[in-house]
Amino acid sequence: MADVVLSNVHKKFGTFTAVEDLNLDIQQGEFISLLGPSGCGKTTTLRMLAGLEFPTSGEIRIGDRVVNDVPPGDRDIAMVFQSYALYPHMSVGQNIAYPLKKRRVPKTERAGMVAKTAEMLQLTPLLHRKPKELSGGQQQRVALGRALVRDPKVFLLDEPLSNLDAKLRGYMRAELIELHQRLGRTMVYVTHDQLEAMTMSDRIAVMEGGKLQQFAPPQEVYRAPANRFVASFIGTPGMNIVDGSLHEDAGRWTFTAPGFSVDAGQLGPDARPGPAAMGIRPEGLTIGSGPIQGITQLVEQTGHENITVVRLEDGLRMTGRTAPDRLWRTGEPVQLSIDARQAHFFAEGPTGKRLNRDVCTMDAPGSNGTSLKEATS
Amino acid sequence: MLAAVGPPAARRPDPQRYAMAKQQQTVLERQYSRLGLLLIAPTVLVFCAVIAYPLVSAIYLSLFKIFTPTLEGTWVGLDNYRTLLVKGEFWTSLRANLIWTVGTLTLQIIFGVGMALVLHQNIWFRSLARSLILFPYFISTVVAVLVWKWLFNDLYGILNHLMISAGLIDWPIDYLGTMPNAMISVILVGAWKYFPFVVIAVLARLQSIPDQLYEAARIDGAGPIARFFDVTLPQLREVLVVIIMLRAIWDFKEFDLIFLLTGGGPVTSTQTLPLVVYKEAFALNQMGMAAAYAVIMMLIMLVFMILYMRRTQREDT
Incomplete structure (x- = not known):
């Protein structure tokens, strides 16, 4: 049963449209992330759910009642x-x-509930302290406690971890996941941090420019991004996106970019010949062998892998992951190949729709996965 | 300045360690210490000239019987204080002083906080209203009092005229010549004159209260009144303490407004301590007695000051 439903929700501030025609069905007990860059409308959406902002039009339901006027x-x-x-x-x-x-709530009952919540969040020894005497992480737990204590139907979390340092953030992320599993309550979580969204959510709603771009489980958002925006927003380092054009020959598509072309195999019904873009995640590139020539431009060593940026002949930059034991020097010539099975194809434009028929995987080659063609130039 | 030697060693009373710490001062630290002394020297000199000297001088004068025009006097020790404390005038003036201070301060706070809350809302002409509200505070006391005296006038005053026209009264009210009207009028004019100070200070604080506190309270189920008492008021507490302490001291020593409006009258009903000081010094030519009154006033205000300092110290720890 849907627990929280937004239907055709619009929100305007003066002439600025913050949220446009938003439809979301959130199931009971789900952990949903609203993810997107600053100003994408995610916080406005959450505030409308909370009742701190009022939708210009549309309907918001929580449980079985419309809450627009609650x-x-x-x-x-x-x-x-x-x-x-x-x-x-x-x-x-x-x-x-x-x-x-x-x-x-009667005083005696209240004391019991507070004690129980404090126990759960390990706040018992701090109950008599004032907020300013607490560390950031402790204050965070008190804020959680204030939300948890009355066992609401829906939890709304507005970037709750962004003021914590990296280590504590990782710890609190795990705590929140555990808390969600234990309570089984619906949680709506606003974040601009894709790592938080990916690791914690049952489903992610990716937003941009007030519009919902994709609403799907994390793996699907990663492996079958709905459009070019989602593809470029999710993943670190980001997906390599190359502008080029698509050609069809007897049901088989080829993507051509300056310097190389990729066999796109069969694409979905929206594919049209002409300008398009190809996206390939760093793990879909093989650096060290292949038909494409380039020069290493930058190597970032993270310890367990190297992030290597290669510049192709016409100035195009591609980022790949390489093993830490093979360190290329800057300016060294390298060969490069693209795993066509992992390539995504997008229609023209910054939010161009994804044209592939299936989810891209490394393990199970899709119908569009074939080998790389020779470089055309 | 010199105590800024550094580690805890310097703060301990152990003289040997203190000496060691002093020796540990580097050349640069010593230079900074000297520079520090040099920088505070002008302030210390000015402080001595305009605060310390008059204070000591007033205490000294209060031990003499002095004829104001010649400033010649004889040593009387604490006689001035003895006379003063057994005189009825001191106690009635102190009483008038306290009634005035508490009355006007209470109204200033109520009007001030109320008006600040109104001006904090998104109302039309908000910036214009915010500037206009300062008008009573900026206007010269003499001008304000002259205007109020005309408003209050029992023969030609517009207040009486309006109230008679409205049928509220049959006979003009003597606002400044009878009690308790005179005290009420003085208190009201004082509140009108000084509430803008409260408005500005409270408004500045209101604007810095994070919106999220109100939003959290709304989600926690607090209505408008609960939000005022659970969010706004606790946030205003510190600024209100400062305002009350400052205004209490300023109102307690208020002279011109009362002197010009009623001159302390009728008879001595609105004669506060500052007016007595003036009367003793320049009407009765008793400079020594005036100084004694002034010293007593200072001691009373010192109580406020100590309360205030204790309070701020407690907040800090």
Whole structure:
């Protein structure tokens, strides 16, 4: 059963459209990430769910009721803010108890619930401290506690980890996943960090320019990005995207870029001959052998692998992953090959639609996977 | 300055270690210390000239019986204080002083916070209203009081005229010549004159309260009134403490507004301590007694000051 539903939601601030025709069906107990760059509308969407912003048009449902006109406090939601928004004059215990107090939960019952929540988040020894006496990670847990204590139907989290240092962020990510598994509650999580979205979510809603670009499980977003924007936004280092053109010959497609061409095999029904783009993730490149000639431009050593940037003859840059034991020097000539089975093809334009028929995989070659043709130049 | 030697050793009372720490000062540190002394020297000199000297001088004068025009006097020790404390005038003035201070300060805070909350909203002409609200505070006290005296005038005053026209009263009210009207009028004019200070200070604080606190409170189920008491007021607490302490001191020693409006009258009903100081010094030509009143006033305000300093110290720890 769908727990949270947004239907045809629009949000305008004056003449600026923040969210355009958004449709999302979130299942009960799902962990959903709203992912996108700054200004893509993800936070506005979350704030509309919370009741802090009102949609210009469209309908928002939580559970079995339309909540467009329900104030935030009555929506049975809890929210964790990026800045934590703890009440500075209240102790940890009072902060956690506050939502209960406002809902007139009797004092004795309240104390028990606060104690239980504090126990779960290891906050018991800190209950009498003021927020400013806590570290960032502890404040984060108090903010979580304030959300958890009244067991709401939906949790809304607005970039809750972005103020923490990298190590703590990794730890809290694991904690949140565990918490979600334990509580089984619906969680909507806003982030611009694709790693958080990929590791924590059941499904990711990728947004850009106020529009939903793709709403799918992390693996699908990675392996079958709906369009060129999603493809370039997800993945570190990013996907190599090359502009070129598509040609068809008896149902088989070929992608031609300056310097090389790739056999695209069979493509979906939207494919048209003419200008298009090809995307290939760094792991889809083989550096060291192949028909394409280039020069290493930059090598980043991360320890377990090297990220190698190769410049092709006409100035095109391709990024690949290489084993740490083979270190190319800058300026050294290398050969390069592209695994056509892992290539994505996109229609023209920054949000050009993906044209492949299937999900690209390394293990199971798709119908469009064949060998690389000779370099044409 | 010299204590800035560094590690905890310098802070301990152990003289040997202190000496060692002092020796450990590098050439550069010593240079900085000297520079520091040089930089604070002008302030210290000015402080001595305009604050320390008059203070000591006032205390010294209060031990003499002095005829103001000639400034010649005889040593009387603490006699001025003894006379003052058994005189009824001191106690009635102190009482008037406290009524004035508490009354006007309370109204300043209520109007000030209320108006700040209004001006914090997204209302029309907000920036214009924010500038206009400062008007009473910027206007010269003499001008303001003259205007108010005309408004209050029992024969020609517009207040009486309007109230009679509206049928609220049958007979003109004597606002400044009878009690308790005179005290109420003084308190009201004081509140009108000084509430903009409260507005500005509170408004500045209101604007720095993070919106997310209000949003969190809304999600936690707090209505508008609960949000005021659980978010706004606790956030304003510190600035209100500072405002109350400062305004209490300023109102307590207010002279021109009361002197010009009622001159302390009727009889001595609105005669606060600063007015007594003036009367003793220049009407009765008793400079020594005036100094004694001034010293007592200073001691009373010192209580406020100590409370304020204790409070800020507690906040810091």
